[in-house]
Amino acid sequence: MTVRVRIAPSPTGNLHIGTARTAVFNWLFARHEGGQFILRIEDTDEERSKPEFTENILSGLRWLGMDWDEGPFFQSQRLDLYRQAIQTLLDKGRAYRAYDTPAELDAMREAQKAKNQAPRYDNRHRDLTPDQQADFEAEGRPAVIRFKIDDSRTITWNDLVRGPVTWQASDLGGDMVVARASSASTIGQPLYNLAVVVDDIDMAITHVIRGEDHIANTAKQILLYEALGAAVPAFAHTPLILNQTGQKLSKRDGVTSISDFQNMGFVAPALANYMTLLGWSAPDAAEQFTLDEAAQQFSFDRVNKAGAKFDWDKLDWLNSQYLHSMEPAALLKLAQPYLKNAGYALTDADHSWLLPLVALLGPSLTRLTDIVEQSRFFFTETVDFTDDAKAQVQLDGVAAVLEGVLTELTETSPVTTDDLKALVNNVTKAQGVKKGLVMKSMRAALMGALQGPDLMDSWLILRQRGFDVARLKGALALT
Numbered sequence: 001m002t003v004r005v006r007i008a009p010s011p012t013g014n015l016h017i018g019t020a021r022t023a024v025f026n027w028l029f030a031r032h033e034g035g036q037f038i039l040r041i042e043d044t045d046e047e048r049s050k051p052e053f054t055e056n057i058l059s060g061l062r063w064l065g066m067d068w069d070e071g072p073f074f075q076s077q078r079l080d081l082y083r084q085a086i087q088t089l090l091d092k093g094r095a096y097r098a099y100d101t102p103a104e105l106d107a108m109r110e111a112q113k114a115k116n117q118a119p120r121y122d123n124r125h126r127d128l129t130p131d132q133q134a135d136f137e138a139e140g141r142p143a144v145i146r147f148k149i150d151d152s153r154t155i156t157w158n159d160l161v162r163g164p165v166t167w168q169a170s171d172l173g174g175d176m177v178v179a180r181a182s183s184a185s186t187i188g189q190p191l192y193n194l195a196v197v198v199d200d201i202d203m204a205i206t207h208v209i210r211g212e213d214h215i216a217n218t219a220k221q222i223l224l225y226e227a228l229g230a231a232v233p234a235f236a237h238t239p240l241i242l243n244q245t246g247q248k249l250s251k252r253d254g255v256t257s258i259s260d261f262q263n264m265g266f267v268a269p270a271l272a273n274y275m276t277l278l279g280w281s282a283p284d285a286a287e288q289f290t291l292d293e294a295a296q297q298f299s300f301d302r303v304n305k306a307g308a309k310f311d312w313d314k315l316d317w318l319n320s321q322y323l324h325s326m327e328p329a330a331l332l333k334l335a336q337p338y339l340k341n342a343g344y345a346l347t348d349a350d351h352s353w354l355l356p357l358v359a360l361l362g363p364s365l366t367r368l369t370d371i372v373e374q375s376r377f378f379f380t381e382t383v384d385f386t387d388d389a390k391a392q393v394q395l396d397g398v399a400a401v402l403e404g405v406l407t408e409l410t411e412t413s414p415v416t417t418d419d420l421k422a423l424v425n426n427v428t429k430a431q432g433v434k435k436g437l438v439m440k441s442m443r444a445a446l447m448g449a450l451q452g453p454d455l456m457d458s459w460l461i462l463r464q465r466g467f468d469v470a471r472l473k474g475a476l477a478l479t
């Protein structure tokens, strides 16, 4: 048997972290088993589905590195298939048209509420006579099509994550609507549970891996597989993603979509790596790995039942690991959009100093966005001074040191950090001061601060930019 799994997002919002994590588990399982990963867009909700959300979902999955083998298939293009299946259910006597008005359904629910009963459809139109049906049609009532649920059934499956799961059919809310707005001769809009089952049968899905919020749907869907005479696939329900206080991660937690994480400066391999850890752990307890490496080791035995707490510190840590080990050219490519967004003017000609800049700053980044602040002083000819940097350049003897450096700069034209080190040594000797004083004063003069990245590397970049002389003159003006 070839394993075939699918991710089936609804394009009613951007690619959600929960959907993306479910996609990761599907992908890992497919790749582990040498199977296929299929992408299906569940866009039957015409009002809420939007093409821009589909675009966001596709680009998010691609960005994370989850290539799919088939699709994207769009449910909106497959409505005939669902209608055929509904017709089959009608023909077999497994479904029927129900003509209840919204007011009648409300009254039914109110009565149930008054008796402290759970809301459910009481199957009152299950056995309408042809005459009753004709009367409702004559009244112009639209019908829904309901699938018969046998309340005496117990539904069980052996969930790959949760073990045996049991549902009483009597808890499923009565006969289930599978199509809306139908008439005696037409079948209206097919609904979610039916469409999913028809697609999963048609696409020969062997394992349905999805969030645990779908457990009740699974019970209903198993009944549909049986009624349609199809083999029931295996099910794996993955744990919810929780925030720090143990609630389901939601918009209130600030970010929910993959593009939010992207905008916050997380890189794809780090986020994909982190999502793998949301509910799964590697047998060797490794925490940093590629999706391919995780796929080699993936199994449902190591997926937790309990909700997975979202841990920002761990995500930041992983992101920093990826950023710190990245080649400067790759890092520059990723950092450029953030620099441009911050309004820094960049041209291709700038690569000669941008590459050393990202090589310098890469090891201190946690998120790509950090580069905006950390590189700010490389983008302006002059710099504002912090109070302690100003105090440093105003110390006795510092003006002479800075003048000495300025003279040496014009006389020796340094082009490497070794040249700059030699220059510092010369000035130190000539001025008869401590080297520490020269270094600290140069840092204050060039960066306007007493903290920052490596002095010599920074200086060389400022020199390439043609900014170092202006900075030294600016510092001298303060003395």
Ligand code: GLU
Pocket (backbone or CB within 6 Å): 007, 008, 009, 010, 042, 196, 209, 210, 214
């Ligand atoms: N369209 C459903 C969702 O976005 C997924 C259903 C499924 O995986 O069966 O939650």
